[in-house]
Amino acid sequence: MLLKATDDAGNTLSHKDIREEVDTFMFEGHDTTAAALNWSLFLLGSHPEIQAKVHKELDETFGGFHVPKGVNVVIVPFALHRDPEYFPEPEEFRPERFLPENSSGRNPYAYIPFSAGLRNCIGQRFALMEEKVVLSTILRNFSVKASQKKDELCLVGELILRPQDGMWIELEHRTPRSATQTL
């Protein structure tokens, strides 16, 4: 990357420039993290009560499950997302659960519609943006009414979760109000 980098005038980096960049990565990258680790251990070693909290959190995070080598692990988001410990009365439609003030402090792995970790969804941001644009356009112009009850949908768990025979939504036209009208 450094060998191909150019400035606006097309000048490449000299060997000296490249050596300086490598020095920066090597030394700034090494000393900073090494010092931060040292200081962390020193501070935890000086404050056993805080160290005890760290031990507890680590034991909760890593303890409990021993996964033997070679075992296949299946994560079932359908069940995970209905865990009442994190989502009380999980079957109730309460979008407010996801407001920042209601989700701060929640275990980041409690809700993983796009998976998590190195192989999570690369389309997440695009998908959320697309859904916001489509939903806001529909809902500005229509009121929607579901024609079926949830129990009537007969969910089918394929690669994604689908209703067996489609979903029927009634649309009723509405005229978007301008911001001044709503004041």
Ligand code: HEM
């Ligand atoms: C609501 C919409 C979406 C949901 C819920 C979703 C969910 C997911 C999940 C759970 C995974 C991980 C699958 C696994 O662990 O095997 C994944 C991976 C992936 N998704 Fe999405 N996705 C969505 C939209 C999109 C879009 C719009 C794109 C592309 C524009 C996309 C591209 C990908 C790709 C390429 C991977 C594989 C990433 C990898 O293996 O490194 N997804 N998605």
